[in-house]
Amino acid sequence: MPRKSASAAPAPAIMEALPRTAAAVVLGADPAEPQGKGRQTRRAILDCALQMAGRIGLEGLSIGVLADRMGMSKSGVFAHFGSREELQISVIRHYHALFEAGAFYPALEQPRGLPRLHMMFGRWLAQVSREVETGCIYISGAVEFDDRPGPVRDALVHMVQTWHDALLRAVRQTIEVGHLRADAQPEQLLFELHGLILALHHDARLLRVPGSAQFARQGYRRLIGHYATPAGQKLLQALLDAAD
Amino acid sequence: MPRKSASAAPAPAIMEALPRTAAAVVLGADPAEPQGKGRQTRRAILDCALQMAGRIGLEGLSIGVLADRMGMSKSGVFAHFGSREELQISVIRHYHALFEAGAFYPALEQPRGLPRLHMMFGRWLAQVSREVETGCIYISGAVEFDDRPGPVRDALVHMVQTWHDALLRAVRQTIEVGHLRADAQPEQLLFELHGLILALHHDARLLRVPGSAQFARQGYRRLIGHYATPAGQKLLQALLDAAD
Numbered sequence: 001m002p003r004k005s006a007s008a009a010p011a012p013a014i015m016e017a018l019p020r021t022a023a024a025v026v027l028g029a030d031p032a033e034p035q036g037k038g039r040q041t042r043r044a045i046l047d048c049a050l051q052m053a054g055r056i057g058l059e060g061l062s063i064g065v066l067a068d069r070m071g072m073s074k075s076g077v078f079a080h081f082g083s084r085e086e087l088q089i090s091v092i093r094h095y096h097a098l099f100e101a102g103a104f105y106p107a108l109e110q111p112r113g114l115p116r117l118h119m120m121f122g123r124w125l126a127q128v129s130r131e132v133e134t135g136c137i138y139i140s141g142a143v144e145f146d147d148r149p150g151p152v153r154d155a156l157v158h159m160v161q162t163w164h165d166a167l168l169r170a171v172r173q174t175i176e177v178g179h180l181r182a183d184a185q186p187e188q189l190l191f192e193l194h195g196l197i198l199a200l201h202h203d204a205r206l207l208r209v210p211g212s213a214q215f216a217r218q219g220y221r222r223l224i225g226h227y228a229t230p231a232g233q234k235l236l237q238a239l240l241d242a243a244d
Numbered sequence: 245m246p247r248k249s250a251s252a253a254p255a256p257a258i259m260e261a262l263p264r265t266a267a268a269v270v271l272g273a274d275p276a277e278p279q280g281k282g283r284q285t286r287r288a289i290l291d292c293a294l295q296m297a298g299r300i301g302l303e304g305l306s307i308g309v310l311a312d313r314m315g316m317s318k319s320g321v322f323a324h325f326g327s328r329e330e331l332q333i334s335v336i337r338h339y340h341a342l343f344e345a346g347a348f349y350p351a352l353e354q355p356r357g358l359p360r361l362h363m364m365f366g367r368w369l370a371q372v373s374r375e376v377e378t379g380c381i382y383i384s385g386a387v388e389f390d391d392r393p394g395p396v397r398d399a400l401v402h403m404v405q406t407w408h409d410a411l412l413r414a415v416r417q418t419i420e421v422g423h424l425r426a427d428a429q430p431e432q433l434l435f436e437l438h439g440l441i442l443a444l445h446h447d448a449r450l451l452r453v454p455g456s457a458q459f460a461r462q463g464y465r466r467l468i469g470h471y472a473t474p475a476g477q478k479l480l481q482a483l484l485d486a487a488d
Contacts, residue, residue, distance in 0.1 A: 055391060135391060139446075143387040146449040147299060147379060157450060164451075191447065191459040195439030198446060202383075203435065205390040206401060207408075215435040226466060 042080045045070055046094040049087060054135035057144050058088050058152065089155045095137050096159040103127055104166055113177035114224070114232055117170040118239045121193055121220055128197055129213050132204040138163075139201050164190060179232035180224075192223050286324045289314055290338040293331060298379035301388050302332050302396065333399045339381050340403040347371055348410055357421035358468070358479045361414040365437055365464055366487070372441050373457045376448040382407075383445050408434060423476035424468075436467050 049066055063084055067077045081087035103123035110116040128136055138160055145153040171186040180189075196216040203209040224236055293310055307328055311321045325331035347367035354360040372380055382404055389397040415430040424433075440460040447453040468480055 057388075140387045142446055142450040143384045144301075146446075161451065188459055188462055191443050191456070192440070192463045194446070195441075195443035195463065196436070197439075198442035199435050199439035202386055202438070202442060206386040207405065212435070215432055218432055219436045219439065222470060226470065 038080075045072075045077060045080055046090060049091045050095055050098075050137070051134065053088075053091050053137050054131065054140070058091065058137060058141050059144050061088055061091065063087060085150075085152060088152045092137065092141065092152070092155045092159055096162070099127065099138075099163070104163070107170070112170075112173045114174050114179040114228075114235045115239065117167075117174050118224075118236070120167060120170055122243070124197060125200065125213060125216055125220075128201050129204070131201075135205070136201055139198065164194075167193065174232075178229055179235055180227045181229055184227040189223065189227065193220065196220060196223075282324075289316075289321060289324055290334060293335045294339055294342075294381070295378065297332075297335050297381050298375065298384070302335065302381060302385050303388050305332055305335065307331060329394075329396060332396045336381065336385065336396070336399045336403055340406070343371065343382075343407070348407070351414075356414075356417045358418050358423040358472075358476055359483065361411075361418050362468075362480070362483045364411060364414055368441060369444065369457060369460055369464075372445050373448070375445075379449070380445055383442065408438070411437065418476070422473055423479055424471045425473055425476075428471040433467065433471065437464065440464060440467075 045066065048070055049061055052066065052069070053061055061084065063077050063081070064074055066087070067074045070077065077087075081090055103120060107116050107119040107123065110119050128139075138156070141156045142160065145156055167190050168186050171180070171184070171189050174180045175182060175184055175186070196219045200212045200216040203212040203215075221236070221240065225233065228236055289310065292314055293305055296310065296313070297305055305328065307321050307325070308318055310331070311318045314321065321331075325334055347364060351360050351363040351367065354363050372383075382400070385400045386404065389400055411434050412430050415424070415428070415433050418424045419426060419428055419430070440463045444456045444460040447456040447459075465480070465484065469477065472480055
């Protein structure tokens with residue numbers, strides 16, 4: 001395999017739709033993040049590791065292969081991540097930071113209620129659609145680590161739970177502002193929204209079914225439409241029209 | 245690790261709800277199945293391998309470890325499966341045969357339309373619920389092999405596709421007999437039913453969310469209820485009442 005320089009490592013799919021500044025802000029917030037050149041190198045290693053993990057799984061990550069792909073020495077990579085486990089956890093955190101920058105922070109700029117929830121789901125769906133070729137480490141990691149207790153599983157659960165909690169808050173606010181009926185159960189809605197995303201990932205990646213994203217969108221419309229108040233129905237239609 | 249005799253290998257979760265005769269019929273239908281004692285041994289190896297695959301993945305299967313767990317020699321296991329790849333494919337076929345015996349054949353005894361579709365979904369859900377502790381090799385295998393071309397992936401896709409085709413046929417029949425509206429799209433319904441199962445598997449296994457099966461059932465009721473004709477609504481209610 002030809003050695004690649006750090007800068008030649010292609011960016012993971014999750015970064016495609018991400019403004020550079022947003023990524024910088026989010027990544028800057030990581031307390032483990034060093035400054036200056038070390039930070040750039042760490043970032044480049046993480047981008048490369050994230051790309052590898054999407055293809056071969058978090059368990060497939062090896063400091064040796066990673067060093068080889070980065071054109072670095074093993075000890076050079078070790079200087080940034082003291083162990084393979086720490087590397088795996090850092091990759092999960094890196095993915096999460098990119099995911100939040102792409103799907104969560106932009107939605108916070110939308111008004112509370114359906115506009116915000118709509119953008120969160122839309123960005124999540126777009127994210128997983130882009131990852132059809134590269135794999136989503138939340139989804140593949142869930143299967144890899146669901147029965148392997150330890151710090152990597154804990155990190156993964158924490159990140160997935162953080163995103164689920166953010167969605168739950170958004171659903172609750174959508175009920176509070178009167179766009180969804182008061183009898184809508186936030187946990188039920190989250191479960192079904194998540195199901196649509198998982199089915200999209202499965203069908204597009206394993207079965208190569210065309211139009212999976214369209215099925216997910218259609219499921220979303222019916223789900224939200226079912227629980228929407230009259231005001232919410234009107235708003236949903238306006239949001240869908242604006243996207244067409 | 246203490247050696248276990250072949251008979252001591254616990255049965256995989258998929259077999260728990262399965263009548264012995266049904267399993268025998270289905271497994272007897274496998275053209276690769278030898279007769280007599282060889283068949284029993286092959287079956288015991290497959291049960292053990294399936295249990296291992298649920299925990300550590302199909303890629304984790306090793307003839308050496310399997311032989312060790314079965315108290316057999318490596319060459320003894322090799323005599324049944326010429327290669328690790330053949331073993332992986334046989335495990336997928338074994339799982340599929342058990343799955344069909346548990347979820348598909350009993351449903352064929354139900355009348356066409358909602359009664360049959362209802363039983364297929366109910367048994368699928370029950371199956372995945374039982375597998376919360378052991379893992380479902382369709383779901384975990386999908387993530388393991390979605391980007392690894394080859395005969396194992398092909399076998400997995402074929403089995404998953406066979407089950408999806410059976411569900412699609414059942415949905416189409418449910419429309420034909422007038423329990424679902426003519427404008428219901430079978431592929432859309434299948435996509436959403438599958439999403440409910442995937443969300444159940446994810447939440448129960450990774451997040452250990454209690455009540456996931458109840459969320460899946462509730463999603464099913466709303467989905468079928470949405471597309472049901474008045475006759476279908478009545479039948480759905482009767483089927484749900486009968487289960488309570």
